[in-house]
Amino acid sequence: xxxxxxxxxxxxxxxxxxxxxxxxxxxxxxxxxxxxxxxxxxxxxxxxxxxxxxxxxxxxxxxxxxxxxxxxxxxxxxxxxxxxxxxxxxxxxxxxxxxxxxxxxxxxxxxxxxxxxxxxxxxxxxxxxxxxxxxxxxxxxxxxxxxxxxxxxxxxxxxxxxxxxxxxxxxxxxxxxxxxxxxxxxxxxxxxxxxxxxxxxxxxxxxxxxxxxxxxxxxxxxxxxxxxxxxxxxxxxxxxxxxxxxxxxxxxxxxxxxxxxxxxxxxxxxxxxxxxxxxxxxxxxxxxxxxxxxxxxxxxxxxxxxxxxxxxxxxxxxxxxxxxxxxxxxxxxxxxxxxxxxxxxxxxxxxxxxxxxxxxxxxxxxxxxxxxxxxxxxxxxxxxxxxxxxxxxxxxxxxxxxxxxxxxxxxxxxxxxxxxxxxxxxxxxxxxxxxxxxxxxxxxxxxxxxxxxxxxxxxxxxxxxxx
Ligand SMILES: Cc1ncc(COP(=O)(O)O)c(C=O)c1O
Numbered sequence: 145x146x147x148x149x150x151x152x153x154x155x156x157x158x159x160x161x162x163x164x165x166x167x168x169x170x171x172x173x174x175x176x177x178x179x180x181x182x183x184x185x186x187x188x189x190x191x192x193x194x195x196x197x198x199x200x201x202x203x204x205x206x207x208x209x210x211x212x213x214x215x216x217x218x219x220x221x222x223x224x225x226x227x228x229x230x231x232x233x234x235x236x237x238x239x240x241x242x243x244x245x246x247x248x249x250x251x252x253x254x255x256x257x258x259x260x261x262x263x264x265x266x267x268x269x270x271x272x273x274x275x276x277x278x279x280x281x282x283x284x285x286x287x288x289x290x291x292x293x294x295x296x297x298x299x300x301x302x303x304x305x306x307x308x309x310x311x312x313x314x315x316x317x318x319x320x321x322x323x324x325x326x327x328x329x330x331x332x333x334x335x336x337x338x339x340x341x342x343x344x345x346x347x348x349x350x351x352x353x354x355x356x357x358x359x360x361x362x363x364x365x366x367x368x369x370x371x372x373x374x375x376x377x378x379x380x381x382x383x384x385x386x387x388x389x390x391x392x393x394x395x396x397x398x399x400x401x402x403x404x405x406x407x408x409x410x411x412x413x414x415x416x417x418x419x420x421x422x423x424x425x426x427x428x429x430x431x432x433x434x435x436x437x438x439x440x441x442x443x444x445x446x447x448x449x450x451x452x453x454x455x456x457x458x459x460x461x462x463x464x465x466x467x468x469x470x471x472x473x474x475x476x477x478x479x480x481x482x483x484x485x486x487x488x489x490x491x492x493x494x495x496x497x498x499x500x501x502x503x504x505x506x507x508x509x510x511x512x513x514x515x516x517x518x519x520x521x522x523x524x525x526x527x528x529x530x531x532x533x534x535x536x537x538x539x540x541x542x543x544x545x546x547x548x549x550x551x552x553x554x555x556x557x558x559x560x561x562x563x564x565x566x567x568x569x570x571x572x573x574x575x576x577x578x579x580x581x582x583x584x585x586x587x588x589x590x591x592x593x594x595x596x597x598x599x600x601x602x603x604x605x606x607x608x609x610x611x
Pocket of ligand 1: 276
């Protein structure tokens with residue numbers, strides 16, 4: 145059991161690493177855990193030490209908590225190994241990597257219906273978090289310019305999203321001194337609503353951020369209806385408030401599974417969109433994207449110029465140096481899968497999500513909050529009043545006995561009395577694995593139901609899971 149415990153107890157570890165006597169070392173100098181050793185060691189020994197330690201990490205295939213890619217084709221692995229030394233910022237030394245990044249931006253701008261996919265601005269980032277920071281900065285700078293142009297104060301910017309927003313937006317507001325305005329979610333509507341938005345915005349609102357694929361439940365927030373409400377507000381008051389869509393997960397799902405859904409640059413109010421290449425973009429960790437609707441939606445004075453083939457290349461990023469290999473892997477996937485390949489992969493994940501959510505909805509103790517029809521992520525809660533002998537945290541711990549990581553966690557503020565469980569279906573989580581999970585889930589529930597007393601519930605938080 146303890147092998148699968150997410151939050152390993154902080155036992156007092158000895159200062160020296162224990163070494164397998166079979167591992168060859170040139171000398172018997174102890175290996176301090178927290179200090180640099182006086183002498184180095186041979187590469188095989190160093191490899192073995194790190195290799196052995198990471199063997200204690202979980203099995204990514206059974207981790208149903210993460211959105212992040214854990215499997216790619218062997219050919220992609222080969223490409224990764226050939227390209228892990230490439231520095232994304234060094235556009236002079238790696239001009240073709242730079243050209244491929246540019247091509248990926250064009251492909252995404254086209255996929256998200258930019259009116260000028262060949263000219264608009266976009267960049268790769270380390271993940272959606274960096275992309276969201278860039279989006280927020282662009283919104284803030286645009287608002288400051290507008291306020292100054294009409295002689296108004298720039299002292300109190302605010303940004304509007306639902307209380308189910310991902311933690312990156314809390315960080316953005318904190319780091320860049322913008323007041324976060326959380327529109328409360330409700331059990332009926334656990335997402336951002338047009339009315340909620342209208343109640344929160346004012347002339348100091350730098351932008352509104354709907355999420356395409358809420359992290360807690362996987363549901364899409366209604367971008368088109370929110371845009372329409374803001375259009376009406378502008379018609380009445382002249383207040384022009386832009387939207388940034390946080391499509392961390394949905395940006396690589398909706399174009400394939402819900403092509404008729406209007407959420408992207410088809411709405412002129414949507415100024416920018418981010419997505420995680422390392423989530424449903426199907427690339428290994430370390431890649432996000434942000435694209436602006438048109439070049440003019442990104443204030444020019446945020447853009448820096450770096451040298452590129454003797455000319456200069458515009459960039460907008462928080463980091464300077466950054467690995468370029470993931471960008472090449474994204475392009476590999478674009479070539480390898482094409483539209484129909486992405487459709488097939490995402491559709492298979494959705495089928496698995498729906499199969500599982502349906503089976504879980506038929507268990508008498510559970511009810512669904514979402515069924516995996518938007519992004520292939522679904523969540524459920526205990527029926528209220530079903531039992532106080534065990535809860536979803538107990539079930540989450542019990543599933544770890546079988547190796548599965550299925551998080552239980554409270555909903556955000558406004559619904560924090562509701563605990564849910566969530567499954568993220570990613571490429572590689574096949575229908576076969578889903579059947580195995582279902583069997584184990586039923587067995588775990590059977591075990592908890594069979595206990596003749598209530599499970600002990602410690603006061604300390606039982607889940608280390610964070611969004
Ligand atoms: C809606 C949303 N936005 C932003 C992020 C942060 O993305 P990343 O992990 O790529 O930095 C996440 C991650 O789960 C997310 O779900």
